[in-house]
Amino acid sequence: MSVPDRIAISGMGAISAIGEDVSSNHRSLRASHHGIVPIRQLDTPHRDKLLVGEIAISNDQLAERVGVAGDDAYTRSTLLALLAAKEATAAIDLSDGSRTGLISATTVGGMDATERYYEDYLATETHRHFIPTHPCGYGTEQIARHLGITDYVTTISTACSSAANAIMLGARMIKAGLLDRAVVGGTDCLSRFTINGFNSLMIYTDGHCRPFDEHRNGLNLGEAAAYLVLERAALVARHSKAPLAYLSGYGHANDAFHQTASSDNGEGAYLAMKQALEVAGLDAGAVGYINAHGTATPNNDLAEGQAMLRIFGTAEAIPMFSSTKAFTGHTLAAAGAIEAVFSVLALQHQEVFANLNFSEPIAALGIVPQTTQRHATLNHVLSNSFGFGGNCSSLLFSKAHD
CATH class of the missing domain: 3.40.47.10 (Thiolase/Chalcone synthase)
Structure with missing residues (x-):
C-alpha cells in the first residue's frame, strides 16, 4: 500500500472499567490494574454473585460531562459513546470540508433504558420519550448530531466483532474514495439481558476470568466505549499532524x-x-x-x-x-x-x-x-x-x- 493510500489513525477516545479516557486506560494496563468488581449500579438478582467490568459513573454524571440535559433521552450506551467520541475528535476539525462518516457499533443499544422503564411506559408518560432509544441505530444518530457528522452515518451490530467491523468498514470506504475521514468504534453498557443471556449459556465465571488458562471457566462482562478517527494519510499530512499509527x-x-x-x-x-x-x-x-x-x-x-x-x-x-x-x-x-x-x-x-x-x-x-x-x-x-x-x-x- 503506497503512503498516500495508507489509513492513518489520527485520534482515539476510550472509557472502560479501567479508565475514563485513553491515558487512564493506559496507566491501568501498564500497572496491571484490573477493573473487575461486584455489580454495583445495575439492578439485578446477580448483584452479589457475578463480577463485571463496571464504569463507576452514573448516567447523570455522564450526561453532565458530555453536556446533555439530564432529562433528555440518552441511554447509557450513548452517553459512554459521546464521552469517547468527543475525546477521539477533540483535536480534529470535523467541519474542514472533508467527507466525514460515523460508523458506530452496538449490541445493547437502548436496552438498558427499556429494561428500566418498560413497566413504567404502561402506567405513565414520564419516561416514554425513551421508547425510540431502544433500536441500535438511534444512539448513533444522536452521536452524529453532537459531532456534526452528516456525510455518512450507519450502525453495525455483528455481536462481539461489531466495533472491529465498524473500523474495517471505515477503512474500506476511505480506500474506495467514498470518505476522507471516518469516526469508527463501538459502545455497550451492561444490561440485565446480556448478563442473563451469557449466564444462561453457562459461560459466565463465578470469579475472575482466566484467559488461555487450562482451568478457565467463563467470562466477565464489562461496559465500554471507544472510537478512533481514520483518515487518508495525505489528509493527515496536509494538516501537519503525525498519525498515532496506521490500520x-x-x-x-x-x-x-x-x-x-x-x-x-x-x-x-x-x-x-x-x-x-x-x-x-x-x-x-x-x-x-x-x-x-x-x-x-x-x-x-x-x-x-x-x-x-x-x-x-x-x-x-x-x-x-x-x-x-x-x-x-x-x-x-x-x-x-x-x-x-x-x-x-x-x-x-x-x-x-x-x-x-x-x-x-x-x-x-x-x-x-x-x-x-x-x-x-x-x-x-x-x-x-x-x-x-x-x-x-x-x-x-x-x-x-x-
Missing part, C-alpha cells in the same frame, strides 16, 4: 459452524487473521504482538489458539499474545474498539500488556500468553474480535515511524 490490514470471515460456538479448529478466526495479513501485505512473522479475543470460555480460547497455531505454524513461532479482557471484562460490541485503542497504545509505547490470572497452559495447545507487562520492539500488532453467529474479524495495526 494496515483487516479481515472478516465466518466459519458458519454454530450460533454461539466457534469451530474446534478456529476456521473463521484463521481466515480472518490470514486475510488481515494479506491486505497488509505482511508475512505472519512480522506480527510482534497479538491482542487476542481471549474471552476465557472453554470454546473460544481453544479455537483461537488453534487458529494462531495454524497461522504461525508452531507454538514457538506465535508472537507474544495476551487477552486484555481480564482488565475490562468482555465489552461485547465495544471490544474491537477498546482493544484497537490498546493495540495502538502498545505500538506507541512499545509494550505488551499482561494476560492476567493465568496459571497453566491449555493442555491441547501448549501455548503461553504474556503474563506480565513488558517492553518490546513492535512494528505490527494484530487484534482479534470474534462474535456469535461465527462473525470473526481481525485488525492489523502498524507503527507510525518517525
Whole structure:
C-alpha cells in the first residue's frame, strides 16, 4: 500500500472499567490494574454473585460531562459513546470540508433504558420519550448530531466483532474514495439481558476470568466505549499532524459452524487473521504482538489458539499474545474498539500488556500468553474480535515511524 493510500489513525477516545479516557486506560494496563468488581449500579438478582467490568459513573454524571440535559433521552450506551467520541475528535476539525462518516457499533443499544422503564411506559408518560432509544441505530444518530457528522452515518451490530467491523468498514470506504475521514468504534453498557443471556449459556465465571488458562471457566462482562478517527494519510499530512499509527490490514470471515460456538479448529478466526495479513501485505512473522479475543470460555480460547497455531505454524513461532479482557471484562460490541485503542497504545509505547490470572497452559495447545507487562520492539500488532453467529474479524495495526 503506497503512503498516500495508507489509513492513518489520527485520534482515539476510550472509557472502560479501567479508565475514563485513553491515558487512564493506559496507566491501568501498564500497572496491571484490573477493573473487575461486584455489580454495583445495575439492578439485578446477580448483584452479589457475578463480577463485571463496571464504569463507576452514573448516567447523570455522564450526561453532565458530555453536556446533555439530564432529562433528555440518552441511554447509557450513548452517553459512554459521546464521552469517547468527543475525546477521539477533540483535536480534529470535523467541519474542514472533508467527507466525514460515523460508523458506530452496538449490541445493547437502548436496552438498558427499556429494561428500566418498560413497566413504567404502561402506567405513565414520564419516561416514554425513551421508547425510540431502544433500536441500535438511534444512539448513533444522536452521536452524529453532537459531532456534526452528516456525510455518512450507519450502525453495525455483528455481536462481539461489531466495533472491529465498524473500523474495517471505515477503512474500506476511505480506500474506495467514498470518505476522507471516518469516526469508527463501538459502545455497550451492561444490561440485565446480556448478563442473563451469557449466564444462561453457562459461560459466565463465578470469579475472575482466566484467559488461555487450562482451568478457565467463563467470562466477565464489562461496559465500554471507544472510537478512533481514520483518515487518508495525505489528509493527515496536509494538516501537519503525525498519525498515532496506521490500520494496515483487516479481515472478516465466518466459519458458519454454530450460533454461539466457534469451530474446534478456529476456521473463521484463521481466515480472518490470514486475510488481515494479506491486505497488509505482511508475512505472519512480522506480527510482534497479538491482542487476542481471549474471552476465557472453554470454546473460544481453544479455537483461537488453534487458529494462531495454524497461522504461525508452531507454538514457538506465535508472537507474544495476551487477552486484555481480564482488565475490562468482555465489552461485547465495544471490544474491537477498546482493544484497537490498546493495540495502538502498545505500538506507541512499545509494550505488551499482561494476560492476567493465568496459571497453566491449555493442555491441547501448549501455548503461553504474556503474563506480565513488558517492553518490546513492535512494528505490527494484530487484534482479534470474534462474535456469535461465527462473525470473526481481525485488525492489523502498524507503527507510525518517525
